[in-house]
Amino acid sequence: MKVVSSRWMQVVGVSCLVVVVAVAFSLSGCPPKPEPTPPGPMPPGPVKPAKPAPTGEPVKIGAIFSVTGPASPLGDPEKKTVELLVEQINADGGVLGRPLEVIVKDDKSEPTEAVLAVKDLIEGEEVVAVIGPSRTPTTMAIKDICQEAAVPLVSCAAGRTITDPVATYVFAVPQTNTLAVEACFDYLEREGIDQAAFIYAANSYGEDGYNNAKVIAAERGVELVTVETFGGEDTDMTAQLTKIKAKSPGAIVCWGTNPGPAIVCKNAQTLGIDVPMLQSHGVANMKFIELAGDAANGVQLPAGRLIVYDQISPDDPQKAVLDEFAAAYKAKYDKPPNTFAGHAYDALWITVNALEAAGEVDRAKVRDAVEQTEEFVGTAGIFNYSAEDHNGLTAEAFVWVKIVDGNWMLSE
Amino acid sequence: MSLADQLLQYLITGVSVGMVYGLVGLGITIIFNATGIINFAQGEFVMLGGMIAVALTAARLPLAAAVILAVAAVTMVALVTERLAIRPLRGASVIPLIIATIGVSLILQGGAKLVWGPEAVRLPAFSGEQPIRIGGGGIDPQRLWVMGLAALSVAAVQLFFKYTLAGKAMRACAINRAAARLVGISIDRMVRLSFAMSAALAALGGVVLTPVALMQCSQGTHYTLTGFLAAVLGGLGSGLGAVLGGILLGIVESLSAGFISSGYSKAIALAVALVVLWWRPEGLVRRRQA
Numbered sequence: 018m019k020v021v022s023s024r025w026m027q028v029v030g031v032s033c034l035v036v037v038v039a040v041a042f043s044l045s046g047c048p049p050k051p052e053p054t055p056p057g058p059m060p061p062g063p064v065k066p067a068k069p070a071p072t073g074e075p076v077k078i079g080a081i082f083s084v085t086g087p088a089s090p091l092g093d094p095e096k097k098t099v100e101l102l103v104e105q106i107n108a109d110g111g112v113l114g115r116p117l118e119v120i121v122k123d124d125k126s127e128p129t130e131a132v133l134a135v136k137d138l139i140e141g142e143e144v145v146a147v148i149g150p151s152r153t154p155t156t157m158a159i160k161d162i163c164q165e166a167a168v169p170l171v172s173c174a175a176g177r178t179i180t181d182p183v184a185t186y187v188f189a190v191p192q193t194n195t196l197a198v199e200a201c202f203d204y205l206e207r208e209g210i211d212q213a214a215f216i217y218a219a220n221s222y223g224e225d226g227y228n229n230a231k232v233i234a235a236e237r238g239v240e241l242v243t244v245e246t247f248g249g250e251d252t253d254m255t256a257q258l259t260k261i262k263a264k265s266p267g268a269i270v271c272w273g274t275n276p277g278p279a280i281v282c283k284n285a286q287t288l289g290i291d292v293p294m295l296q297s298h299g300v301a302n303m304k305f306i307e308l309a310g311d312a313a314n315g316v317q318l319p320a321g322r323l324i325v326y327d328q329i330s331p332d333d334p335q336k337a338v339l340d341e342f343a344a345a346y347k348a349k350y351d352k353p354p355n356t357f358a359g360h361a362y363d364a365l366w367i368t369v370n371a372l373e374a375a376g377e378v379d380r381a382k383v384r385d386a387v388e389q390t391e392e393f394v395g396t397a398g399i400f401n402y403s404a405e406d407h408n409g410l411t412a413e414a415f416v417w418v419k420i421v422d423g424n425w426m427l428s429e
Numbered sequence: 430m431s432l433a434d435q436l437l438q439y440l441i442t443g444v445s446v447g448m449v450y451g452l453v454g455l456g457i458t459i460i461f462n463a464t465g466i467i468n469f470a471q472g473e474f475v476m477l478g479g480m481i482a483v484a485l486t487a488a489r490l491p492l493a494a495a496v497i498l499a500v501a502a503v504t505m506v507a508l509v510t511e512r513l514a515i516r517p518l519r520g521a522s523v524i525p526l527i528i529a530t531i532g533v534s535l536i537l538q539g540g541a542k543l544v545w546g547p548e549a550v551r552l553p554a555f556s557g558e559q560p561i562r563i564g565g566g567g568i569d570p571q572r573l574w575v576m577g578l579a580a581l582s583v584a585a586v587q588l589f590f591k592y593t594l595a596g597k598a599m600r601a602c603a604i605n606r607a608a609a610r611l612v613g614i615s616i617d618r619m620v621r622l623s624f625a626m627s628a629a630l631a632a633l634g635g636v637v638l639t640p641v642a643l644m645q646c647s648q649g650t651h652y653t654l655t656g657f658l659a660a661v662l663g664g665l666g667s668g669l670g671a672v673l674g675g676i677l678l679g680i681v682e683s684l685s686a687g688f689i690s691s692g693y694s695k696a697i698a699l700a701v702a703l704v705v706l707w708w709r710p711e712g713l714v715r716r717r718q719a
Contacts, residue, residue: 089547090546143565246691252446256439257687258432259439263435275549280642283569287560287566289568304548307551312558386686
């Protein structure tokens with residue numbers, strides 16, 4: 018009898034634990050599940066003449082995003098954007114009079130998955146073009162495949178190596194590190210600062226930033242008084258910042274993505290460092306402000322116009338595009354689009370416009386049309402592709418933004 | 430900042446970071462003493478502590494309640510881990526058990542990512558964010574919380590092993606398991622207790638650390654490895670040694686980031702650890718008690 022009851026107690030005990038743990042997990046404010054939004058009326062936009070409903074075989078475009086995995090903060094809004102745009106485009110007559118179909122594949126933030134996805138899209142689905150992937154490593158994994166298969170690829174990742182050297186079939190839409198570093202040094206020049214400290218994350222993003230900064234600092238005659246690094250999992254950068262403080266630079270430039278740069282700001286505040294803290298466009302997201310808290314205030318950075326779309330002057334050529342996209346995205350998903358959503362917007366529209374310009378569903382003709390894209394007003398900037406430039410943006414794509422009271426403030 | 434100010438700041442930073450390594454190392458030591466295995470899920474307990482506390486405060490629970498509940502929840506996770514992954518392997522040798530803890534670590538990390546996503550989170554600081562000025566630098570009040578709670582936990586664990594019956598039984602277990610069983614100590618209970626204690630310590634560490642160091646689901650591995658190194662440096666088996674080992678590591682890292690190169694600070698800390706182990710293969714503190 019005793020044996021039975023003790024077993025029983027154990028079973029009950031263990032199940033109770035499981036339940037309590039499950040409750041603790043579920044109490045936790047799980048990430049809001051993507052709720053199916055009922056197809057409501059489209060937000061008010063410019064009234065366009067109604068086009069006839071699209072008919073015939075759908076035009077297939079492939080998309081590869083990191084919908085899950087570490088890069089899901091990029092891939093998830095990208096996928097959402099594509100779903101939103103496909104609805105809009107099909108409601109507005111489709112592409113070439115045919116319905117648009119975008120087949121979204123999840124690369125789980127892994128280069129190997131991106132390779133499988135692109136092969137399936139090219140050979141299985143026979144798509145005319147591919148947009149994405151979300152990140153530089155996943156894009157680089159499929160760059161050669163798209164080039165060899167002669168399928169246009171419009172990437173949403175910012176690495177310089179994607180478009181430098183140029184592969185004829187590979188394009189990218191985000192502002193590059195080179196442009197962002199230039200924008201930071203423009204700021205230093207405006208403020209008359211000729212000595213800066215550079216601190217970067219020891220990963221491909223941070224290193225790309227530093228390699229650009231080295232070159233541009235030498236060109237502009239700015240001395241980098243000390244260069245420090247931090248690891249992606251590091252939890253304290255006080256030692257690096259103590260060294261920086263001792264060198265008394267005129268400004269600190271930090272290159273990385275969450276969460277490292279947020280810790281850099283917090284530690285700098287603790288040390289009482291009061292020189293300007295410049296960050297890269299890699300932290301141009303609300304998450305950064307949330308993580309850095311009060312220490313985010315005063316941080317300045319180059320950013321695309323999308324995060325400050327409501328502060329952009331009405332005369333800005335991008336204003337209408339930004340307002341319309343942000344309103345539609347907010348109406349459907351109940352939060353403003355982030356920079357990555359904007360990249361998906363630019364990539365899909367550039368591809369769709371190229372299809373219309375090519376006049377037929379032909380990979381080579383679409384590629385030519387993408388390369389001939391001129392003055393396309395997107396969310397990241399105004400795109401002008403050419404045979405030599407497959408990124409298509411200039412430093413104009415950035416605005417200078419300062420964080421004030423936990424919000425982005427346009428400061429030009 | 431003068432050189433003396435800098436040196437002071439490096440030492441403060443080193444001790445405050447190193448105490449966390451030591452706290453995780455202490456947890457690893459407790460489980461090692463009771464079971465003879467290295468728990469590679471220890472860092473996951475740190476991560477879960479932080480993540481659960483953040484989730485609970487997001488659900489509008491007061492901070493103190495969130496802290497206590499998070500520690501309790503992680504303790505339960507550890508008990509379930511022990512029941513489902515460790516106890517079924519009771520007769521097995523050490524290697525399968527260690528591999529089981531690696532499996533647990535992967536499951537906890539993956540599960541946490543499913544629930545909370547991959548992005549870093551933070552918790553409000555316990556007593557404001559106004560830094561305390563020391564010399565030319567300063568320290569976050571939260572870092573004082575981290576150091577204070579770590580020191581308290583270490584002291585409490587030492588007292589527990591010295592003066593309570595359960596503590597003495599655990600020490601007996603560590604010294605000679607067969608003999609301990611012969612005098613009527615339930616090994617199973619001791620193993621369970623060791624998991625509960627070390628998870629509670631880790632979770633507490635995770636919770637107090639989250640306001641300053643932030644927390645993300647992938648961070649557990651970092652804490653496991655640094656804690657393991659601290660425990661080995663301290664002479665695997667000595668709790669106090671693990672804490673000292675952690676502090677030594679923290680100081681070496683901080684000094685080498687400051688005076689040599691931040692890119693190589695981790696490598697330098699590892700090299701120093703190797704040198705120490707050459708010099709004293711038994712670790713900083715000779716193993717006498719749990």
